[in-house]
Amino acid sequence: MITSKPEAADSAHLAARVLNLVSGGVIVLDADQRIVLWNSWLTPRCGRAAGRVMGHSLFEVFPTLRGSRIETAVLAALADDTATAIPQSEHRSPFPLRAAGSFDGPLIEQAVSVSSFREDGEPFCLVEIRDISGANERERRLLDHAESLRARSYVDGLTGIANRRYFDVALDRELRRAQRLGGTLSLLLTDIDSFKAYNDHFGHQAGDTCLSAVAQALATRLKRPADVAARYGGEEFAAILPDTDALQARQLAENIRAYVASLNLPHAPGAVRPYVTLSIGVASMDEGRLGEAKALIEAADKALYAAKRGGRDRVVVDGEA
Helix, strand or coil, X not given: CCCCHHHHHHHHHHHHXXXXXXXXXXXEXXXXXXXXXXXXXXXXXXXXXXXXXCCCEHHHHCHHHCCCHHHHHHHHHHHHCCCEECCCCCCCCCCCCXXXXXXXXXXXXXXXXXXXXXXXXXXXXXXXXXXXXXXXXXXXXXXXXXXXXXXXXXXXXXXCCECHHHHHHHHHHHHHHHHHXXXXXXXXXXXXXCHHHXXXXXXXXXXXXXXXXXXXXXXXXXXXXXXXXXXXXXXXXXXXXXXXXXXXXXXXXXXXXXXXXXXXXXXXXXXXXXXXXXXXXXXXXXXXXXXXXXXXXXXXXXXXXXXHHCCCCCEEECCXX
């Protein structure tokens, strides 16, 4: 029986939900070793959501895998349809993964398998990762404290990017790193213009769709693995940009603003533009200035408020407000 389009869409949605419930990492690579699928198990264990890694080479996201047994297995799978179980004797922790929520803890021990499949004649590679360190205790936690573990998730359930909890942890970590290395760090705070009017006119379901579209647009504009896109709250989003000065951050913010405008998402009557737009505030930490998370956020928020007050659909950098 031929599956109708609505049924196919429902099946794809169900498959995505099931995949994100799998108690292990699942990565699918295309013929160029680029990531085309990344399940949510991986995110709290390496700090990267799907939107941050999609389209990137696996070996760009995890440079330590270059020259490893895993790279050999991936190449063999794509070239010869060879399936490989990586012997644990070679490397107990090949992927730089840690226990969920831990940024400084020991690497988890892993069982990794690499296999191949074809879709419409094109080769793909499936990488499966299982946490085998303390498996029994981990299974008990999953059964007894499922609600608690979900509450600790670092992924925003609606948009799929990092949530506020992860934002707070990442900003503190990157600020400390920038201060230790004498580097720079920039923060973008982004707000969807007239979003209440959007919700009132189109309804909350359409509003959720708009939030997801803007979140993915933001995530795809951040090209470096260390950058963080997060839902800050409501219709407000944030981007943490390590090793980025104010000028570079302004250029990226303008790119994000223009890209979202180019999507031509219809807005409610009476909005600033007939399509969805963003206002963005930019603040940068350098050489002792705005070295605390609170101060950096307040500076970016002040710049964002100035962008809203100045007519919306614009970028304002801290110091111009």
